[in-house]
Amino acid sequence: MHNSGSLLRTTELYSGQESSYVGSPAANQPLFQGDANRKYKELVRQLPSRVCIDALVQTFFSNINWQYDLLEEAFFKEQLATWGKLSYSDLQEGFGRLELGILVFPALLFQVLAQALLFHPPDDEKIKSLMTMADMTFQDLGSEYSDIGAELLILLGKKNITIDLVQAGLLRASFLKSSGTVVEAWHALGAAIRDAQEIGLHTGRIISDQSPGYTKDEKQRISLVGHKVWVVLHIWDIHMAVVLGRPIMTDLQIDRFANTIQDEGDRQELFSHWQNEVDHPRPFDIILAGYNVAYRYFKDIHQIENNGAHTQDYSVVEHIHSAIKKNLESLPSWCRLDNPDTKFDRLHACQWLPVAREGLSSLINLVLLTLHRPFIFFVANSRTEALKAGISILRAQERLFEQSEPHQHKVFNPVYASFDAIVLIAALCLVFPNHHYELRADCIDVIEKGMRRLGIIGQFNSMASSAHGVVCSLYHRLRHQLGNPEIIEDATAVSSNSKWTTPNSDMDTSNGAQSEITLDTILPPRPTHDLFFDHVSSAQVPFVDISDGITMDSLTASITDNWDFEGAFSDSSFWSFMNDFNH
Numbered sequence: 209m210h211n212s213g214s215l216l217r218t219t220e221l222y223s224g225q226e227s228s229y230v231g232s233p234a235a236n237q238p239l240f241q242g243d244a245n246r247k248y249k250e251l252v253r254q255l256p257s258r259v260c261i262d263a264l265v266q267t268f269f270s271n272i273n274w275q276y277d278l279l280e281e282a283f284f285k286e287q288l289a290t291w292g293k294l295s296y297s298d299l300q301e302g303f304g305r306l307e308l309g310i311l312v313f314p315a316l317l318f319q320v321l322a323q324a325l326l327f328h329p330p331d332d333e334k335i336k337s338l339m340t341m342a343d344m345t346f347q348d349l350g351s352e353y354s355d356i357g358a359e360l361l362i363l364l365g366k367k368n369i370t371i372d373l374v375q376a377g378l379l380r381a382s383f384l385k386s387s388g389t390v391v392e393a394w395h396a397l398g399a400a401i402r403d404a405q406e407i408g409l410h411t412g413r414i415i416s417d418q419s420p421g422y423t424k425d426e427k428q429r430i431s432l433v434g435h436k437v438w439v440v441l442h443i444w445d446i447h448m449a450v451v452l453g454r455p456i457m458t459d460l461q462i463d464r465f466a467n468t469i470q471d472e473g474d475r476q477e478l479f480s481h482w483q484n485e486v487d488h489p490r491p492f493d494i495i496l497a498g499y500n501v502a503y504r505y506f507k508d509i510h511q512i513e514n515n516g517a518h519t520q521d522y523s524v525v526e527h528i529h530s531a532i533k534k535n536l537e538s539l540p541s542w543c544r545l546d547n548p549d550t551k552f553d554r555l556h557a558c559q560w561l562p563v564a565r566e567g568l569s570s571l572i573n574l575v576l577l578t579l580h581r582p583f584i585f586f587v588a589n590s591r592t593e594a595l596k597a598g599i600s601i602l603r604a605q606e607r608l609f610e611q612s613e614p615h616q617h618k619v620f621n622p623v624y625a626s627f628d629a630i631v632l633i634a635a636l637c638l639v640f641p642n643h644h645y646e647l648r649a650d651c652i653d654v655i656e657k658g659m660r661r662l663g664i665i666g667q668f669n670s671m672a673s674s675a676h677g678v679v680c681s682l683y684h685r686l687r688h689q690l691g692n693p694e695i696i697e698d699a700t701a702v703s704s705n706s707k708w709t710t711p712n713s714d715m716d717t718s719n720g721a722q723s724e725i726t727l728d729t730i731l732p733p734r735p736t737h738d739l740f741f742d743h744v745s746s747a748q749v750p751f752v753d754i755s756d757g758i759t760m761d762s763l764t765a766s767i768t769d770n771w772d773f774e775g776a777f778s779d780s781s782f783w784s785f786m787n788d789f790n791h
Contacts, residue, residue, distance in 0.1 A: 248363050249299060251356050252314045256321070256338050258292060263334055264324035271327045274560035275567075276382070276440045277491035278375050279320070280433065287313050312364060312372045318357030319379035325350030326386055330615045347387070347618060347668075354383045358396075366406065371414065371434055374404045378441065388620035388671040390740045394448055401441055401457050409438040410458065412468025428471075432478055435469065436492055443499060446506035447571075450578050451624065453737040456510055462499065485540050488552045494564045497543050501535040502575040509578050517582035517732075528579055529593065532572070545569045545600075563611055570604040570625050573597040577632060581734070584636060585727040588643075591636050595647050598629035602654035605629075609661050618668040622661060624736055627675045630658045631735040634682040635782060638789070639727070641689055655683055674745050678735075681746035681771050685786070733782040744775035744783050 255261065265288065269281045291313050298306070325346040328335060338349055358380050361373060377400030384393035407415045414434040422430070442460040449456045462479070469475040482493035482500070505528050512521055541549035543565055552558040576597040580590035605626045609617070633651050636644070644651075659679050666673035738744040773783040 244363055248360070251360055251363075252299075254356055255314065255317065260334055260338060261288070261317070261321065263332065264321045264328060267328045268320050268324040270559075272323050274491040274564060276378070277436060277495065278378060278440065280429075283429070284320075288317070291317070308368055308370060309372065312370050312376075315357050315360035315364060316372045316376040316379070318353045318360065319376050319383065322350040322354035322357065322383050323379060323386070325353065326383070326619050327616055329613070350383065351387065354380060366403070369403050369407050371407065371409075371430055371437065374400055374407070374409065374437055374441075377403055378437070378444075381444070386619050386621050388623070388669045390452065390671075390736070394452060394454060397441075397444055397448065398457060401445060404438060404441055407434075409434045409441070412438075412465050428474070431469065432474060435465070435478060438465070439492075439499065440495065443495070443503050446503065446510065449510050450506050450513070451628065451734075451736045452740065453513070453734055456507060462504070483538075483540055485542070488555055488558055489540075489542055489561065491560060491564065494543055494561075494568055497539055498568050498571055501539060502532050502572040505532065505575055505579065509575070513578075513582055513734075517586075522583060522587065525579055525583065525590070529576065532576060532579075536572075543568055545572065563608060566604045566608045566611070570601050570608070573600040573604070574625055574628065577601065577629060581632065581732050584632070584732050585639070585730055591640065592644065594632055595636055595644055595651065598633040599647065599650050599654050601625050601629040602633075602658050605661065606654070606657055617664050620665065620669050620672055623665060623669075623672050623675055626658045626661060627679070627739065628735045630655055630662075630679045631682065631733050634679065634686055635733055637686055638682070638689060638786075652686075655679070655686070659683060671739065675735075675739055677746040678739070678744060678773070681773065682786075684771055685789075729780055730782060730785045731778075731780050738775070738777065738781070738783065742775045742777045742781070742783075744773055744777060747772045747774050 256264075265285070269279075269284075273279055273281070287309065291310060294306075294310065325335075328346055330346060335346065339345075341348075357376055361376060361380070364373065377396060381393045381396035381400060384390075384396055404410065412431075412435060414431055438458075439460065439462075442458045445458045446456055448454060466475055466479040469478065478492070479496065481487070481490065482496040484493075508524065508528060512524065515521060536545065539545070542552050542561070545565075545568070548565060550562075553561050574597070577594050580587075580594040580597070583590035584594050605622055609622060634655055637648070637651055659676065662672055662676035662679060666676040772787045775783060777783045
């Protein structure tokens with residue numbers, strides 16, 4: 209279940225309130241008055257020592273920043289050095305004497321430190337010294353730092369929004385997402401999007417003249433960073449909209465947006481470099497590669513799902529599927545999904561590339577999975593494509609997990625793609641047990657390995673544990689079904705009696721007497737949405753010894769007859785259908 213108090217606190221911590229007064233530094237007026245002034249100083253004094261900051265900043269830029277390419281390392285370290293020169297007496301004299309960039313920087317710094325603590329090696333004695341309680345973890349400290357950064361965002365208010373504030377807001381959303389607080393992350397993302405729109409990031413013409421001290425080069429740098437930030441915000445927005453079933457808040461016409469960069473050289477360097485086969489790739493290149501190949505279609509998929517699965521829409525599905533397959537051929541060799549050229553992987557500047565390539569594969573296949581998801585119960589081709597995409601997702605997630613350090617297994621991020629893929633694969637194997645025999649062994653293999661990963665993450669995260677329980681229940685049903693021919697016959701009777709008929713040759717047609725349960729009324733599962741908004745869970749979660757792997761015997765040893773799912777789902781949901789299935 210969601211913690212409503214946590215959601216309220218998140219909204220309070222970063223909800224776009226404008227109650228705090230932020231004036232103009234140029235006017236030499238105090239930016240804070242009374243309690244807000246005191247509160248700001250109290251919060252920034254909670255920054256750790258410079259030695260600890262340097263260690264965590266290094267972790268952030270080595271292991272995290274490449275994922276979204278939000279910050280420029282050299283410029284951030286310049287800001288950090290400037291902040292480090294700020295004396296205690298400077299802070300006491302009043303904020304009217306400080307530049308806005310200096311005031312905003314701690315809000316961004318706290319979010320950077322919070323992210324780093326999720327990935328930092330746990331045996332670092334310097335960082336251990338920051339733990340104030342016996343059972344405190346790095347993730348606990350990261351949560352505190354992220355909350356402090358969010359409080360600073362509120363104190364800074366909305367009078368003088370800078371790109372640093374937008375970056376801090378997006379990193380806040382990223383921390384919440386990595387912690388498994390998905391609803392709160394979506395709200396934080398919305399706040400960051402509103403801030404970005406306030407300063408014109410969506411137009412490509414960022415309002416960068418708030419400070420008359422900006423040079424031409426500084427304005428150019430801010431503009432290019434702003435373009436990258438808006439692309440990332442948009443991808444996050446459309447991705448979360450499809451996965452969570454939320455409205456889309458942003459829009460992006462990539463070619464038109466790129467053309468807002470007036471200098472042709474800068475424009476080509478930022479938006480066309482991803483197609484380069486000669487120069488080494490950069491993190492933003494792989495983001496753009498994914499967007500141009502597949503992510504751009506999330507918006508169309510969102511519209512299809514909102515409209516409901518109608519046969520007249522299936523031509524759109526086929527068109528998008530063909531477009532993605534064709535676009536895959538345009539990927540440069542260094543990020544091909546199959547047999548990539550690994551010549552850049554050995555470069556220090558590209559140490560992130562092997563992991564990023566697996567993330568690219570996972571997310572492109574998630575686009576394909578969600579494209580076909582609305583039609584899986586009555587279009588045979590969509591079932592096949594969804595299964596293939598799901599298997600590819602879970603293979604990529606398996607490789608990602610193998611490349612990560614054990615202390616990073618506490619991070620929630622692998623749950624998103626894995627949970628959606630496992631549930632879709634298990635659902636199709638359960639409802640259509642006599643189909644796709646050629647994929648059955650792969651389906652069982654990726655489900656079992658995916659369950660093991662969810663079990664590991666679930667030891668540290670309650671929502672991951674809930675996801676693990678759900679897939680365990682589906683797996684029980686699947687293994688029980690595979691060992692019971694009568695159940696397979698019952699399932700076949702259901703799957704072959706849908707009332708859907710279409711002009712397409714690969715659509716399932718009505719065959720024989722109408723079953724009491726027909727698939728045309730059943731909504732396909734939207735697993736992550738159902739987990740966080742419908743609170744789906746398993747009524748019976750048997751113990752699974754993940755250290756020894758998963759076997760048929762270990763899963764059936766403690767099973768009970770109650771495999772039902774619980775939650776606030778409708779009678780037409782997949783979960784309700786599963787509760788009635790074979791009863």
